[in-house]
Amino acid sequence: MENKSYQNPAELLVKEYLLADSFISYTSIICGICGCKMVYDLTKLFSRVYFKSYPSLSKVQRTEWSNRSISTFHAIFITAMSLYFVFWSNLYSDNQYASLVTFRSSALSTFSLGFTSDVKTTHKNKCPMSQVSVGYFLADLGMIIWFYPSLGGMEYASILLFDHSLAVLHHLLSLTAVAYSMLTGEGQLYTFMVLISETTTPGINLRWYLDTVGMKRTRAYLINGVVIFVAWLVARILLFMYLFYHVYLHYDQVKQIHGYGLVLVFVVPSVLSVMNLIWFAKIIRGLRKTIAKRH
Template sequence: MAAMLDSKEIMDLKSYQNQANIFVKEYILADSLVPYTSVIGGIFACKMVYDLIHVIGTNYFKSYSSFAKLQRIEWNNRAISTIHAIFITAMALHYVFCSDLFADDQSTELITLRNSSLSTFTLGVSVGYFIADLGMIFWFFPSLGGYEYVIHHLFSLVAVAYSMLSGEGQLYTYMVLISETTTPGINLRWYLDVAGMKRSKAYLINGVVIFLSWLVARILLFIYMFYHVYLHFDQVEQMHTFGRILVIVVPLVLSVMNLVWFSKIIKGLRKTLAKRQ
């Protein structure tokens, strides 16, 4: 009797799993719905992480409760950006360097027009994050970031959203999104500072890591991207006019901002090293 019940439960479970798979494939991941479900999912994920970090901070970190309200908000906000950065960096590295989707020898289709449901879904999650983060930046302006953050997020949002909706230039979008690999280090720097560990060895090591990751992900990788655009410019020219503008203008603007921020990182690292001598 118990065996029969177990067998029935297993069959019911498989039935539910099949129904769930059908729902995901035919509705959530249907080509026409992917952008919308992924964006909404990204926004809800940000909200869930924000609430989860608040609960964890309140119950497990004594210093969290002693923070001012804006400090707790920034703590939660930086946790969201860190998780998004880890997710999008992993996916971007996969698509740029590991996946066959954008490999030159894997398809006769223009590299600037290639996309998949999963690559589009991933960009949608990132769009959801940028929308949520911009909303918080505007709501608490300028506590969570000044005009440079607004400019950075607006350019990123427009470029990623266009690539998601049109399917164009997704390779270059992912190349730029690899720059998010520097975000966890930047956020950790803030956490260490707030925790009173500015003179610790961890703070110094993190500063060196930020310098190296910024150099690779936001300077050298952008140079590689521009070189890749140059080599495939005949394919870039076949994109829509707005897409061509985004492929060239957005990385240029972000490159200038990256260089300005990089100079500040170098100055900060020099000051930190000088204090230890």
Template sequence: MEAANMVAKSYQTRAESLLRQYLPADSFVPYTSVIVGILGCKMVYDLSQLISALNFKSYSSLSNMKRVEWNNRAMSTVHAIFITAMSLYLVFWSGFFGDDRTGGLPVFRSSSLSSSALGISLGYFLTDLAMIFWLYPSLGGFEYVIHHLLSMSALLYAILMKEGQLYTFMVLISECTTPGINLRWYLDTAGKKRSKAYVINGVLMFFAWLGARILLFVYLFYHLFMHLDQIEQITTYGKCLLFMVPCVLSVMNTMWFMKIIKGLVKTLAKRQ
């Protein structure tokens, strides 16, 4: 076990060394990473369009608007996988934000890697919000606009001020539910609403949402309470974001969770 930990630590050290060598200077991280995020979204959108047309018969029969949504959801799925992996690594596995680590208070810690990840995520939210506005309300209504604006405000502050990145990543872990939501839409669009996969997806979504968007937020508020002495040292605007964004998202998550429960109960009732 100790040997495995040493090997893992060795790979982590090498990865961090490579990132320090090849990532741009701190002053350019916000700009380059946001651009990378936007270009990445464009690339995924175009690849989804190409791959889906060649491999899914149902894709060709969709309306233009449905095809746009299909590709948009592919974009959000890739972003969700990326930012969930980065958030879990930085918050729980790397120890970068741990209380026992030297290098300043956790609420003020940042690095080229953490800022780059947030910048890429900001690029995605900018792209997705632009599409929502352009095609409003086909890709999402008012609640999606509020969700994206709040997320972008928190991301921008965390990147530029280098404060509260820990809590920003905690909130971003909730993006792990996005692939399940998108898969459910794909199954429905492909006419698989009565399939076993659709039911399994609903059950998994229930547990994923409960863990990542309900219980995780409870832990986030507990962590905030236990580190109030550090939070009091950041700017007033930063404190407002740290408390307001998770509170509003918690309310929205709870409302959506109730809809998930109703949908799951309805689906299971039909199967009996």
């Protein structure tokens, strides 16, 4: 009976306040940021115990070491959910529903992207971690600015852009697109398509780890480079072409998105595509140079 007395107020707090429609967006963003902080701290603790070279790293390197674990954790989560929605779920199938594909959402999609005003579910079905992507981008963007210009370098973890200015631009574009989709329920399919590009993040982070611990001349480093090349080609080049083709085929539905969302549908993927192509050329040159040295 005593346990139930504590349980009932706790359930009431969660259901009526933390998961209420008016609070869930704030609750879930905070949970996303707290999740990033938890991964950051656990990485430091784990690395001290299991990686002998970790204590010898500089303070900036140790910070980036933990920051890349956050981006890896986020990338694995959001890539899995994005792949499911884009290729396996029936939610965005042309033959599944009569409603416009640009306005569809579900309880599971809101778990991945965040609270949407158009979702036809009760607050009981919503999860406090629903805005993990927004929380991640806010946390990561904050770390980029806080440690500027030390954190990241030429091979910044999740995006591989030229410098921190482009890194901030990337995060602002991503944050704006995800937040808009989260708050309005519009264009969630295209948000998931763009987020599939996070597939390349674990490989990029692993490359930095290998370089940092002195394994740049190993076979593992070369294999990692080949994997990055293939993943980048598929997730950041071919998939973006598919996105634009999908927009073309469904333009009659896309044009019904409100003005600001319509701009995001065209501008964000276009800008990211240019960035991806520029860096892909660098990846090709770097891979050819590495293979030539080994021969």
